[in-house]
Amino acid sequence: MKKLFFVCTLLFTLFAWAQDPQVIEGKVLNSNDDAPLENVNIVNLNSVRGSTTDVEGEFKIRASVNDTLFFSYLGFKSIRIRVTNDWLKFGDIKVKMTELGIALEEVVIKPVQLTGYVEIDAKLIPVYDDYRYRISGIGSGYEGGDTSPGAVSKVLSAIFNPADFLYNVFGKRPKQMQKLRKMKEDDEIRNLLQSKYDRETLMVLLQLEKVDVDEILNRCNYSKNFITTANDLQILDAISDCYEEYKVLNRGKE
Incomplete structure (x- = not known):
């Protein structure tokens, strides 16, 4: 009976430990050349916690098993990664993001042409x-x-x-x-x-x-x-x- 109680207590403790948020680590790289990406935005979608990568592409964030992390970075395809037991067990992992081609739309600036006459310009300026x-x-x-x-x-x-x-x-x-x-x-x-x-x-x-x-x-x-x-x-x-x-x-x- 004592053995059964001990085993149940151990399993409960391990289960509770696995569910508690832990600080996990990783590194974000450019999939094209494996260069580290700085200032990548990372959000835990479950706990709504945020983090960013440093100059070496490394990050830390609190997460539990099955939490989903959302990685976003300007010019790169955003990705979602689920936290697994292996990640918590073995620690540091590498996340690779794929660069996107960005085409900027042409911006046409149309300034207000003023005449110098207050009566006329007052009607031209948008309100x-x-x-x-x-x-x-x-x-x-x-x-x-x-x-x-x-x-x-x-x-x-x-x-x-x-x-x-x-x-x-x-x-x-x-x-x-x-x-x-x-x-x-x-x-x-x-x-x-x-x-x-x-x-x-x-x-x-x-x-x-x-x-x-x-x-x-x-x-x-x-x-x-x-x-x-x-x-x-x-x-x-x-x-x-x-x-x-x-x-x-x-x-x-x-």
Whole structure:
């Protein structure tokens, strides 16, 4: 009986140890020439923790068995890797990323041609009716939509309409939406998103398409200018604020 108890205790301890997050290490290389890649962004999609590679391409991040790590780097194909027992057991592994060809679209700049006459130039200069706000942690402000200072009106309508887009995204994806707060609390992820504009990390974490991200912002009353020019950290804060508002209104409804 004592032997059985000892074996069960040992197995339980080993199982619990295997489930606890551990610091794992690895190195990210260019698959073309095995050169180390610096500043590769790594996000644990399960625990929503972030990390980056150093000048030697090396990184450390806390993870458990079966956690999925998301690697992204400008100009390279993003990849996902699942943490295995072997990784935890043997330690350092090498992750190779494939370089992509990037074609930049032509940008046409059309400056406003001023005449020098105030009466005429005042009519030529575009006027934007978007409201100006400020997101915590961001030096500059962002522009909201031109119908109201906040997203209350549209979010409120979503609460009472099961067919509404926001109702389906916010109401039926609680686990994904809960990651918003974790993302905001992780400094590595905030630093990562502040320099990104592709929405890729947000899409992977929230399990949404880019068109869905844009639609959330549109339904939450953010302007087209903000949707197209904001960095991913600003987008994160905007969606998070809208979701928190949704939860408050939803509790009021219940």
